[in-house]
Amino acid sequence: MFDWDPTKWTILILHRLGLVSGLRRAREEDIQLAKMLMEHKHDPVGHEQMTEEEWRGPVWDKSQLVDYIQSNQGA
Secondary structure (H helix, E strand, C coil): CCCCCHHHHHHHHHHHCCCCCCCCCCCHHHHHHHHHHHHHHHCCCCCCCCCCCCCCCCCCCHHHHHHHHHHCCCC
């Protein structure tokens, strides 16, 4: 499948022309985890729930969640 992302292709072209250096790639396991999370987000039914050991993102307590919600209500 052709994945059209203008930013990605612009960076790739600039890199091939030698105008951009020091690029790094995401680890394959991080890409797979992100894909799994997005699939679960869009279709939570039928997917196994992720365990705490698999989650690598931040963990908020209730007060942090409430603060985040209140600060983004106007957004």
